Amino acid sequence: MAYVAVKGGEQAIDNAHAWLAEERRGDPATPALSIAQIEEQLGRSVDRVMAEGSLYDRELAALAIKQAQGDLIEAAFLLRAYRTTLPRFAHSNPVETATMRIERRVSAVFKDLPGGQVLGPTYDYTHRLLDFALMDDESSAVRPVQPGSLETMPRVPDILGHEGLLEPDDRSDQEPGDLTRQPLTFPAERDVRLQALARGDEGFLLGLGYSTQRGYGGSHPFAGEIRMGEISVEIEPAELGFAIDIGDLVLTECQMVNQFKGSKTVPPQFTRGYGLVFGFGERKAMAMALVDRAMRAEELGEDVTAPAQNVEFVLYHSDNIEATGFVEHLKLPHYVDFQSELQNVRRMRENAE
Amino acid sequence: MNDSASLDHPFPARRRWMALLARTKANHIAALLGNCGALPTHSTLRGPESGLVMVRGRAGGGGSAFNLGEMTVTRCTVRTDNGFVGHAYVAGREERRAELAALVDALMQDQDRSANIETNVIAPLEQQQAEHRAGRASKAAATRVQFFAMQTMRA
Numbered sequence: 306m307a308y309v310a311v312k313g314g315e316q317a318i319d320n321a322h323a324w325l326a327e328e329r330r331g332d333p334a335t336p337a338l339s340i341a342q343i344e345e346q347l348g349r350s351v352d353r354v355m356a357e358g359s360l361y362d363r364e365l366a367a368l369a370i371k372q373a374q375g376d377l378i379e380a381a382f383l384l385r386a387y388r389t390t391l392p393r394f395a396h397s398n399p400v401e402t403a404t405m406r407i408e409r410r411v412s413a414v415f416k417d418l419p420g421g422q423v424l425g426p427t428y429d430y431t432h433r434l435l436d437f438a439l440m441d442d443e444s445s446a447v448r449p450v451q452p453g454s455l456e457t458m459p460r461v462p463d464i465l466g467h468e469g470l471l472e473p474d475d476r477s478d479q480e481p482g483d484l485t486r487q488p489l490t491f492p493a494e495r496d497v498r499l500q501a502l503a504r505g506d507e508g509f510l511l512g513l514g515y516s517t518q519r520g521y522g523g524s525h526p527f528a529g530e531i532r533m534g535e536i537s538v539e540i541e542p543a544e545l546g547f548a549i550d551i552g553d554l555v556l557t558e559c560q561m562v563n564q565f566k567g568s569k570t571v572p573p574q575f576t577r578g579y580g581l582v583f584g585f586g587e588r589k590a591m592a593m594a595l596v597d598r599a600m601r602a603e604e605l606g607e608d609v610t611a612p613a614q615n616v617e618f619v620l621y622h623s624d625n626i627e628a629t630g631f632v633e634h635l636k637l638p639h640y641v642d643f644q645s646e647l648q649n650v651r652r653m654r655e656n657a658e
Numbered sequence: 659m660n661d662s663a664s665l666d667h668p669f670p671a672r673r674r675w676m677a678l679l680a681r682t683k684a685n686h687i688a689a690l691l692g693n694c695g696a697l698p699t700h701s702t703l704r705g706p707e708s709g710l711v712m713v714r715g716r717a718g719g720g721g722s723a724f725n726l727g728e729m730t731v732t733r734c735t736v737r738t739d740n741g742f743v744g745h746a747y748v749a750g751r752e753e754r755r756a757e758l759a760a761l762v763d764a765l766m767q768d769q770d771r772s773a774n775i776e777t778n779v780i781a782p783l784e785q786q787q788a789e790h791r792a793g794r795a796s797k798a799a800a801t802r803v804q805f806f807a808m809q810t811m812r813a
Contacts, residue, residue, distance in 0.1 A: 361713065361729035362750065388710060394731055394747070396712040399723045406791060408798050416805060424801040455799050460719055474721030481714065481724045495717050496724035503715075503726050535794075537677070538729065538749065540711055545745060547668050550677035551711070551731060552749025558719060581715045583727055 329374050343367035352555075352584025353377055357625060358384025359485075359504040361554055361583050378506075378625050385626050395540040398548060402558045402581070403460050405534040409585075412461055413528040414562060420458030425533060426585075461530035461560055462577065471562065471575045493616055498600055499593075503582055505623030507589045513613040514595035522599050522611030526578070529562035533585050557586050561594035568606040576605060675766055676759070678783040679746065684754035687762065690779040694771075698738040700761050706734035706753035732756040742767045 330337065344351055344367040354366040358381035365387065369380035409425025412418050424430075465471040481496035484504075489497065502510065517523055535553040542549065559580035567573035578598025580590035599613035612618055622628060667673050679687065691697065708730060715726040733747045734756035744764025746756045765775045 356727070359727040360710075361727060364750070365730065388728060391730070392707075392709045393728070394709040394711055394733060396725070397714050399714040399716045400726075402715070402719050406794070408794060409801075422803040423798050424803060425798060426801075455795055455802070462719060474716070474718040476716075476720065477722045479722065481722065483712065483725045485712075485725075485728070496722060499715070499717055499724040500726065534798075538711070538713060540731075540747060542733075542745070542747060544735075547673070549673060549747060550680060551747045552680045554713065554729065554749075556715075560719065577718055579718045581719075581726060 329372075338371055340364060340367045340371065343370050349585065350375070350377060350380075352586050353507060353589070354380045354384060356583040356586055356589060357381040357504055357506060358388075359583075360384045360388045378629055382626050382629070395542060398539045398541065400536050400538060400554070400556065402532065402536065402556070403463070405458075405532055405536045405556070405558070407455055407458050407532055407534045408555075409533040409587075410458055410530065411528070412530045414530075415461065415464070418461065418464060418530075420456045423455065458532070460532075461562075465529070465562075465575070469574070472565075472571075472577060489620055491617055493620055495597075495601070498616065498620065499579065499581070499597060501620045501623055502580070502593045502597060505593070506625035506628070507586070507592065509623050509625070509628075510592040510596050511588060513599070513619060514592035516611065517595050517599045517613045522602065522614045524576075524578075524598055524607075525564040526561045526595055526598065527563070528591065529560040529577070531557070531559045531587055531590065533557040533587065555584055557582050557584065557590040559587070559590035559594040561591070561598055563598050565605065571605075576601070672763070672766070674784075675780050676746070676763060678780060678787060679759035679762055680748040681787060682755070682759075682783055684752055684758055687755065687758040687779070690782060691758070691762070693778040694765075694774055697761075697765070698740050700736045700738045700764065702734060702736050702757065702760075703743065704733070704735040706732055706756040706760075708732045708751045708753070711747075734760040736760040736764055738764045738768070740768065 344363050347367070347370065350370055351363050351366045354369055354377055355361050355363070357378070358366065358369070360366075362384075365384060366380065369383040369387075370377065372383060373379035407420075407423055407425075409427060410420065410423045412422065416422075462471055462474070466473055482494060482500070484497060484500050489501070493501075518526070534555065536556050537550050537553055539548045539550050541547065557580075561578040561580070562575045563578060565571075565574055565576040576598065578594040578596070578601070580593035580595075580597065582590045582593065596613050596619060599611065600616050600619060602609050602614040603616075607614075609615060709732075710728040711731045712728050713726045714723045716722065717724055729749060730751050731747055731749055732751055732753055732755065733745070734753070735743065735745050736757060737743050738761070742764040744760040744762065744767065746759035746763060748756050748759055762775060762779060766772045766780070
């Protein structure tokens with residue numbers, strides 16, 4: 306009897322999906338979007354879907370965006386589902402961000418850092434006025450180029466680290482945890498936290514990062530360095546026995562530098578929060594770095610009082626695929642649950658009378 | 659290419675051509691191979707097949723490894739009829755690219771052919787990819803901030 310309501314409806318579902326397909330396409334008089342157009346012209350959407358879908362493939366992300374009518378969380382969900390159909394061949398050697406081919410690199414702490422400040426293709430300093438020229442097919446503006454290459458650009462931690470004023474990176478050869486293979490457990494180490502943040506929802510992390518700035522676990526952040534550009538990925542296939550370069554990814558990295566009073570064992574120095582994300586995702590990388598630093602509170606002997614410092618709270622709620630699954634399941638039939646609740650309430654009222 | 663890693667690589671020459679091929683679309687590899695005269699036939703030993711590579715980063719940029727996220731990769735292994743085995747792992751899902759990259763890898767190991775393939779395939783790819791990178795770098799260089807206020811004031 307409980308399943309009576311679940312039977313039937315197939316025709317309605319088929320018709321709903323047919324209508325969805327029609328709505329997705331929109332007015333047939335308007336040309337259909339090509340995958341290449343999405344890939345080329347909606348690049349920041351593609352970047353976000355790759356980051357939150359945790360799968361770097363620009364073409365697939367563009368397809369997912371088209372299929373989801375631009376719903377980026379739905380698109381990330383499609384990528385997560387797709388990845389389960391593929392075998393894993395290998396893991397890469399850790400990417401060395403010091404070797405990034407820089408397209409953007411700014412520091413808010415050093416004006417004259419070696420290699421200089423490179424703005425890249427940024428929205429910073431635009432006036433945020435709608436550009437009505439884009440209403441029509443515009444010809445792209447002539448872009449100035451400057452012959453010659455950029456100097457090498459050392460990472461800011463490598464520059465500041467020499468004086469011992471900045472905490473060094475802690476390096477072990479331990480195999481990192483992998484959320485795609487082992488469920489999240491606590492206490493969660495930093496490797497797992499960074500993986501969760503890298504695939505976490507940008508909006509959630511942005512709100513949490515913002516909360517640390519507004520006093521909920523504040524740690525006086527400075528954007529030590531933000532860099533974006535292409536980086537080579539290397540793997541070492543067993544059948545070859547040596548490292549090969551399989552192609553490039555675009556990554557965005559953020560080093561947040563934070564004041565630290567020191568503790569019984571550590572002298573006063575600057576500590577760091579770290580952000581690294583697929584694609585050109587500066588807002589996400591910055592938010593990630595703020596939240597990474599906030600979650601290090603316990604390790605650094607600080608009071609854990611704010612939401613962003615609560616590792617369980619952050620990690621259990623940062624994944625938008627999980628969140629959307631649990632929030633949206635509420636719309637599925639709960640007829641039987643609700644009937645029993647209804648009977649309960651009726652009984653309680655009868656007893657009270 | 660990851661220049662720092664190539665310094666102590668056991669097979670730097672092979673690493674170089676594999677990296678170039680991994681970044682080239684199938685049609686372009688095929689077009690360049692068209693300039694190389696008659697080629698041996700080949701059969702595939704494995705693939706081409708698509709899968710995933712888990713990309714790792716380092717905490718803080720230089721610390722312990724963590725899993726950043728996955729990327730799609732396609733691999734292929736071929737053998738030419740004169741017995742050379744070539745491998746390819748290339749980013750993305752283009753199967754023909756992986757097969758052609760593996761074929762070129764096999765051809766480059768054949769000393770009777772490698773000079774021809776180097777001239778007609780590898781060297782042009784290296785030049786094109788270097789030009790592409792130089793183009794991006796010069797766009798970036800044009801957005802480099804020049805702080806000249808202090809100098810102006812002193813003068």
